[in-house]
Amino acid sequence: MPLGGEVFARKASGLTREAGLLDTTYFGIMNNAVPVSIWLTMAGFAWLPGANLTxxxxxxxxxxxxxxxLVWGILGGSMPRSGGSYVYNSRIIHPVIGLGVSFTNAGFVMLAWIWVLAPWVGEVGLPIMAGCLGIDPARVEWFTSGWGLYLVSSIVNIAAFFVxxxxxxTYFKIQKVFVTWSLVGAVIAGIILTATTHDKFVAIWDKYALQFGSLDFNATVAAAGEAMGGIPKTWNWRSTLGLMLPISWIAVYGYIIxxxxxxxxxPRKNIFIAQxxxxxxxxxxxxxxxxxxxxALGWEGxxxxSWIGEEGLAGYTFPFEATYINxxxxxxxxxxVLGFIMAGSFIVADFLWISFSYIAWSRAAFSWGMDRLGPRWFTDISPRFNQPVKLxxxxLVLSQAALTQYAMNPEYLGSISVEVLQLISVFGVTAISCMIFPFTRKTKHIWEASP
Incomplete structure (x- = not known):
């Protein structure tokens, strides 16, 4: 197909502008998944000892x-179309570049995120919930691997599809409830931890350690320190810079707007402000x-x-996960009640990630179709749902197949691999587009070319 002429001859899309500033900001915060990203960041101290969080x-x-x-705000305000990076890169650089980067992100990466993140509800979310509610961890163990994990992942995936x-x-209404829940859960955890002195925490730990036959706090710290090869006495730059990768989960994914x-x-105002x-x-x-x-826990604590949460520790016999929520x-x-809200905040935040993968894929592929770079049916909008249902x-079909593979062969570091691919491809290329955008003559008509 020639890459000129009618490639950008777009007609009305059929999508409607329904998101205000709050919806748009919440949409970005949703993809930062605050409770989950805090857990991921704190887990990073197991592998990056001596990192300075601040x-x-x-x-x-x-x-x-x-x-x-700045990049996504400028480009989003200049070209307020649904479709993600494809809209910008195809017009500023070249349609082939835009399509290739978009397919990597919206096609492969979004599928990979469902493959990794839907199982987290079973692998991490349910054990956290069980610990907060005092449920025997053995009762949820079946759901953390194999066919049990596949069942949980499938329920999450299919529910996200229907949302x-x-x-x-309707999605934005559900999003408001779930994002608010996720933030309230983080607020509750923050208030509890803020109000707890180190001495008080140690006393509480030792009380439950006696009850559950676990090591007391000081013995736990000593054993974990030995297992991880020593705990640094102070912070260092190497680990601090390394910690920026997990922190990026809570900072950069608002690009999904x-x-x-x-x-x-x-859009010219709200997209930039929301970013x-x-x-x-x-x-x-x-x-x-x-x-x-x-x-509350202290530097060594x-x-x-963090080490216990990642690797476990002989002598740690508490019947719950070693997370900030627990x-x-x-x-x-x-x-x-408080436990359910906090643990539930992790689960609903993770759930919204799966929902977004459907939005991202369908909007990007829809955008390809609108530019005549994809089959005609890519632009089919269901009059009943006002959504590209076929896409x-x-x-749904591809992700269910991917979840089968993950449930039987878990890839625990898959999330890092997917993120690095995303940073190099879509973020890197789009940054180049933003740099050359002001100097590209063919984009002067961009508002009219992308109605």
């Missing part, structure tokens, strides 16, 4: 706001909860429980 967070925030948010299928207006650019009200706000709000949560976690629950005596069904 310095790493501030550096990441500066780069996110002055780099990622998006219900239409964006670009996938619904054509559905945002007042900045979602990064600032999410990093603020990480700094608060993370700092409170350090205050955080390193120790320790916050322990502090309040395993209050079931969503393609992702």
């Amino acid at each position: 310095i790493a967070s501030v550096l990441t925030l500066v780069l996110a706001v002055c780099g990622f948010a 998006v299928l219900s239409g964006m207006k 670009t996938f619904i650019g054509g559905e945002v009200k007042s 900045v706000l979602n990064a600032v709000v999410s990093i603020a949560f990480l700094l608060w909860v993370g700092s409170a976690f350090f205050r 955080v390193h120790a429980v 320790f916050a629950s322990m502090i309040v005596g395993f209050n079931k 969503m069904l393609v992702m």
Whole structure:
């Protein structure tokens, strides 16, 4: 197919602008998944001993706001179309580049995210919930691997499909509830940890250690320190810079707003503001909860429980996971209401990631079709659901096949591989597009060319 002429001859898409500033900001915060990203960041101390959370967070925030948010905000406001990076790269650089990068991200990466993240509900979310509610971990063990994990992952995946299928207006209502829940869960954990002194935490730990036959706090720290080859006495730059990778999960993924650019009200203003706000709000949560976690557990304590959470430890026999959520629950005596809210915040935040994969894939492929770079049926919008249902069904079938593979052969480091691929491909190429955007004559008519 010639890459000129009618490639950009787009007609009305059929998608409607239903997202205001709050919806758009929440959409970005949703993909930062605050409770999950805090867990992931704190786990990083097992492999990056001596990292300075404050310095790493501030550096990441500066780069996110002055780099990622600026790039996606400028391009999103200039070309407010649904479709993600494809819309920008195809018009600024070349349709082939735009299509290739978009397929890598919206096609392969979004499928890979479902492959990795849907199982996290069974592998991580359910054990956290069981620990907070005082449920015997053996009762949820079946759901953490094999066919049990496949069942949980499938329920999550299919439910996410139907949430998006219900239409964006319904989706945004569900998103508001779930994102609010995820933030409330983080707030509760933050308040509990902030109100707990180190001495009080040690006393609570030792009380439950006696009850469950586990090592006391000081013995646990000593054993974990020996297992991980020693805990540094102070911070270092190497680990601090390394910690910026897991922190990026909570700072840079607001870029997803670009996938619904054509559905945002007042896009020139709201897209840019939302890109900045979602990064600032999410990093603020990480700094608060993370700092409170350090205050309660101490420098060595955080390193120790991070190691236990990743590798386990002989002598740690608490019947719950070594996460900030479970320790916050322990502090309040395993209050079931607070525990359910905090553990549930992890699960709903993870769930929304799966929903987004359907939105990203369908919007990108829809955009290819609108530019005559994909089959005609890519642009079919269901009059009943106001959604590209056929495209969503393609992702559902492929993701179910991928989940079968993961359940039988888990890839525990798959998330890091997927993120690095995404950073190099879509983020890298789109940054180049933004740099040359002001100097490219063919983009002067961009507003009219992408109605």
